[in-house]
Amino acid sequence: MKQFDSLIFFNFHLVFFSITWRQFIVWMLNIAMCLACLVKLLVHGEPIVHQSEMDEYYACKKKADQLMNKVCGKCDKVLSIIS
Numbered sequence: 703m704k705q706f707d708s709l710i711f712f713n714f715h716l717v718f719f720s721i722t723w724r725q726f727i728v729w730m731l732n733i734a735m736c737l738a739c740l741v742k743l744l745v746h747g748e749p750i751v752h753q754s755e756m757d758e759y760y761a762c763k764k765k766a767d768q769l770m771n772k773v774c775g776k777c778d779k780v781l782s783i784i785s
Contacts, residue, residue, distance in 0.1 A: 721729075751759075
């Protein structure tokens with residue numbers, strides 16, 4: 703069993719450490735792109751929204767909340783009748 707364990711360990715190292723230069727370059731490009739996106743997100747942050755657009759958003763949100771409460775209220779009545 704000891705020989706089998708050492709064989710698995712040896713194969714793992716062969717597979718894990720035997721990456722080609724192309725794979726290494728692709729990994730480095732992938733990491734660079736992820737870091738660039740993260741930096742862009744952290745530096746620029748969230749967009750600045752003007753007050754008129756915020757008022758429009760909250761008015762629409764209030765209407766949607768009222769509609770959802772109305773629909774969910776009807777669902778609750780139906781469920782209470784069924785059960």
